[in-house]
Amino acid sequence: MKGKRINWKPVELDQALFSNGIPEGLVAIEECTDYDLNVFQSQPLETKKRKNVEQRYANKKKPKLLKSFKSACENDLDLIPSKCGSTFIESSAEDEEVKNMEAWHKFGLQESLIKALADQNFLYPTHIQALTLPSAILGKKDILGAAETGSGKTLAFGLPILSGILKRKELLDHKSSDEFNPLNALILTPTRELAIQVKNHLTAAAKYTDIKIAVVVGGMSAEKQERLLSKNPEIVVATPGRLWELIQLGNSHLSSIDKIRFLAIDETDRMLERGHFQELHDILEKINLMQNEQKNRQNFVFSATLTLEHELPKHLLLKRGRKINKSSSEYKLKKIIELIGMTNPKVVDITDRTGKTVQTLTECRISCSIDEKDYYIYYFLKKYPGRTLIFCNSIGCVKRLNSLLSVLQINVLPLHASMQQRQRLKNLDRFRDDPQSILIATDVAARGLDIPSVDHVLHYQMPRTSESYVHRSGRTARASKDGITVLLIDPSELQSYLRLCRTLGKGEDMPLFPVQQNILAAVKQRVNLAREVEKLELQNRKKSSEKGWLQKAADDMDIILDDDLVKEEEDNFLDSANSLKYVQKKRKQLADLLNKPVFTIGFSGKYPTLMNASNLLLIEENDKAINVAKNAAESKTGRLKAKWLFKKGNYKSDEKGRKKTDNKNIQKRKKKTLRDKQSSKNKIYKFKHVNK
Numbered sequence: 001m002k003g004k005r006i007n008w009k010p011v012e013l014d015q016a017l018f019s020n021g022i023p024e025g026l027v028a029i030e031e032c033t034d035y036d037l038n039v040f041q042s043q044p045l046e047t048k049k050r051k052n053v054e055q056r057y058a059n060k061k062k063p064k065l066l067k068s069f070k071s072a073c074e075n076d077l078d079l080i081p082s083k084c085g086s087t088f089i090e091s092s093a094e095d096e097e098v099k100n101m102e103a104w105h106k107f108g109l110q111e112s113l114i115k116a117l118a119d120q121n122f123l124y125p126t127h128i129q130a131l132t133l134p135s136a137i138l139g140k141k142d143i144l145g146a147a148e149t150g151s152g153k154t155l156a157f158g159l160p161i162l163s164g165i166l167k168r169k170e171l172l173d174h175k176s177s178d179e180f181n182p183l184n185a186l187i188l189t190p191t192r193e194l195a196i197q198v199k200n201h202l203t204a205a206a207k208y209t210d211i212k213i214a215v216v217v218g219g220m221s222a223e224k225q226e227r228l229l230s231k232n233p234e235i236v237v238a239t240p241g242r243l244w245e246l247i248q249l250g251n252s253h254l255s256s257i258d259k260i261r262f263l264a265i266d267e268t269d270r271m272l273e274r275g276h277f278q279e280l281h282d283i284l285e286k287i288n289l290m291q292n293e294q295k296n297r298q299n300f301v302f303s304a305t306l307t308l309e310h311e312l313p314k315h316l317l318l319k320r321g322r323k324i325n326k327s328s329s330e331y332k333l334k335k336i337i338e339l340i341g342m343t344n345p346k347v348v349d350i351t352d353r354t355g356k357t358v359q360t361l362t363e364c365r366i367s368c369s370i371d372e373k374d375y376y377i378y379y380f381l382k383k384y385p386g387r388t389l390i391f392c393n394s395i396g397c398v399k400r401l402n403s404l405l406s407v408l409q410i411n412v413l414p415l416h417a418s419m420q421q422r423q424r425l426k427n428l429d430r431f432r433d434d435p436q437s438i439l440i441a442t443d444v445a446a447r448g449l450d451i452p453s454v455d456h457v458l459h460y461q462m463p464r465t466s467e468s469y470v471h472r473s474g475r476t477a478r479a480s481k482d483g484i485t486v487l488l489i490d491p492s493e494l495q496s497y498l499r500l501c502r503t504l505g506k507g508e509d510m511p512l513f514p515v516q517q518n519i520l521a522a523v524k525q526r527v528n529l530a531r532e533v534e535k536l537e538l539q540n541r542k543k544s545s546e547k548g549w550l551q552k553a554a555d556d557m558d559i560i561l562d563d564d565l566v567k568e569e570e571d572n573f574l575d576s577a578n579s580l581k582y583v584q585k586k587r588k589q590l591a592d593l594l595n596k597p598v599f600t601i602g603f604s605g606k607y608p609t610l611m612n613a614s615n616l617l618l619i620e621e622n623d624k625a626i627n628v629a630k631n632a633a634e635s636k637t638g639r640l641k642a643k644w645l646f647k648k649g650n651y652k653s654d655e656k657g658r659k660k661t662d663n664k665n666i667q668k669r670k671k672k673t674l675r676d677k678q679s680s681k682n683k684i685y686k687f688k689h690v691n692k
C-alpha cells in the first residue's frame with residue numbers, strides 16, 4: 001500500500017453488512033455515493049461534492065477498490081462485480097465466473113433466485129443492480145435509485161424484496177407461524193400495464209420459490225382480484241386507486257398492510273407529483289401510522305428522473321443562495337424521504353448530469369407547422385418500417401391520428417386511458433408481438449413499459465415535461481440497444497423545446513431529422529385526401545345517427561308528424577345518399593393513390609432535405625432512420641437552428657391558438673422569395689413555411 005495515493009476516508013459501517021460474518025481477507029469497502037442529506041441547507045448547494053462511481057468506471061479503469069487491494073482481495077471479495085462497467089455487460093457463456101453466476105452470489109442471493117436469473121440469461125447484474133444490491137440485501141438499507149431508462153431498475157428493488165422474504169420465511173419456519181404476516185411487500189406503480197409487467201418480471205425471478213405475487217389494478221374485475229388476495233400472496237403489486245378501494249372495503253389480506261416489511265414505489269417522482277395519486281398519500285399515511293412498523297420496513301424508491309433538475313428562471317437563479325431551490329435533486333430527495341418515512345436511506349444516482357437520456361439513443365427533431373405534422377408522421381412511417389411508438393399529449397389527438405392513419409391504410413394500435421382495460425392490454429400485446437407494429441399512445445405508455453426492440457419513438461407534440469420526454473424516449477434504446485427519437489415541434493412549442501434542451505444538457509438544439517423534400521408533395525396529396533375522406537365520413541356518420549330520430553320520437557310518443565317535417569326528413573335522407581356516393585368516389589381516388597408506391601423503389605440518391613436544401617444529403621433506399629439521423633448530424637453543413645426556422649413574424653396565432661401566417665407578410669415574402677428562388681435554394685424552405 002505504501003507509496004500509493006488513496007483518497008479514502010473512514011465512514012461508519014452498517015453492522016448489517018456483516019450479518020453473514022466478515023468475509024475472509026476483507027480490507028476495504030467503497031461507498032458509492034455521498035449525497036449528504038443530513039447537511040441539507042447547511043452548505044451552499046454548489047459546494048456539495050458528488051462522488052460518482054459511474055464516472056470512475058467510465059474511465060475504463062478498474063474500480064479503485066480492485067486496483068488498490070487486488071492482491072489481498074483477489075476480485076471475489078469485492079461486492080461490486082469486476083465486470084460492472086456499463087449498463088449491460090456482454091458476457092461469454094464459456095467464462096467460468098459466468099457459468100457459476102459468481103457476480104450474483106456476492107450479494108448473498110439465494111440459489112433459487114440465482115437459478116431463475118440464469119434461466120433468463122441474466123449473467124451479470126446491471127450497473128444499477130450492482131450498486132444497490134449490496135446495500136439493500138446485506139446492508140438492509142432504504143434505497144433511492146436513479147438510473148437511465150431500461151437499465152434494470154425493477155430487479156434492483158425486486159431482488160432484495162424476494163431475497164428478504166425468503167430469509168424471513170426461513171427464519172420464521174423455526175418460530176410460531178402466528179408471527180408471520182402473510183403480506184410482506186407492497187410495490188406501487190403509476191399505471192396498470194406497468195404493474196402487470198412488474199408482477200411478471202418478479203414472477204419469473206421467483207419461479208423456483210414458493211413466493212406468491214398478486215396484481216391489483218383498476219379496470220379489471222374486483223372480484224377476481226379479491227379471489228387472488230384470498231390466497232395470501234406475500235407480494236402485492238398495485239396501482240394506488242384500486243388498492244385503496246380494496247383497503248377501504250375491508251379486504252382481510254390487506255388489513256395488515258401497515259405491517260409490511262418492504263415497500264417499493266416505482267416511478268416515484270411521477271407518483272408523488274402534486275395533484276396526482278391522492279390514494280398513494282392515503283396509503284402512506286396508513287402504513288406510517290405505527291412508528292415501530294415503519295422502522296421495520298425497508299423502502300425502495302426508483303426512477304430514471306428521480307434527480308432531474310429543472311432549469312430555473314433567471315430571477316430565481318439570482319436568489320439561489322438565499323432561497324431553497326425546490327427543483328434541486330437534494331430538495332426533491334429530502335421531500336421523498338420525509339413523505340415515505342424512510343430511515344437511513346442510501347442514494348444511488350448514476351444518471352448523467354449532462355445528458356439525462358440513454359447514451360444509445362439518437363435524438364433529433366423535425367420543425368414544422370401543426371398542419372404539417374401529419375405529413376411528416378406519414379412520411380416517417382412509410383419510409384422507415386419498424387416497431388414505432390407515437391406519443392400524443394391528449395386522448396383526442398390519439399383518436400384523430402389513429403383514424404387518419406387508418407384511412408391511409410396504415411395499421412395502428414391506439415392506447416389511452418379511456419379505452420377498456422382488456423383492449424389496452426390486447427393492443428400492447430399486439431405491439432409486442434409484431435416487429436412492424438405502430439402504437440399511438442398518450443403518456444399512459446410513457447413510463448416503465450419494457451417492450452423489447454422498439455425502433456422509433458415519435459413525439460407528435462412536445463411532451464409537457466422534461467421527465468415525460470425522458471421516459472417516452474426511454475421506450476426505445478433499452479438494455480444497451482440503439483434507438484431513435486424524433487420530436488415534431490411547431491412554432492408554438494419552440495420555447496418549451498428550448499427549455500427542454502437546456503434542462504437535458506443538449507446545448508441549444510437537437511439535430512434536424514432529414515426529410516426528402518421531393519417526396520413531400522406526394523405525401524401531402526395522400527394525407528390531404530385522407531383528411532377529406534375522414535371528415536366526410538364523420539359527417540355521414542353523424543347524419544345517419546340523426547336520421548330518423550324525429551320519426552322515431554314521434555312513433556314513441558304516438559303522434560303524427562307534420563308534412564313539412566316529413567319532407568325535411570326525406571331531403572336529409574337524399575342529401576346523405578348523395579354524400580355517401582361522394583365519399584365513395586373520394587375513397588376510390590385515395591385507394592388508387594395508395595396503390596402507387598410513394599418512394600421510388602430501387603433508388604438511393606442525394607436529396608434536398610428539410611435541413612439542407614442546397615447541400616444534398618445521401619439517403620440510401622433501405623437505410624434505417626437511426627443511420628440517416630446520425631449521418632445528417634455528422635454532416636454539419638446547413639444545420640438550421642430551431643430559432644431560425646421559426647423566426648418571429650412568420651407566424652401569428654388564430655383564435656384557436658394555432659399558429660397561422662400573417663397574410664400581408666405572406667404576400668410580401670412570396671414576392672421576395674420568388675425573386676430569390678433561383679439564386680438561393682435554401683430559401684425555398686423558408687418560403688414553404690411562410691406559405692402554410
Ligand SMILES: Nc1ncnc2c1ncn2[C@@H]1O[C@H](COP(=O)(O)OP(=O)(O)OP(=O)(O)O)[C@@H](O)[C@H]1O
Binds near residue numbers: 122125150154448450
Ligand atoms: N441483469 C440483467 N441482465 C440482463 N438483462 C436484464 C438484467 N436485469 C434486467 N434486465 C432486462 O433489462 C430490461 C429493462 O429492465 P427494466 O424494465 O427493469 O428497466 P428500468 O430501468 O426499470 O426501465 P424504466 O426506467 O424504463 O422503467 C428488461 O427487459 C429486463 O428483463
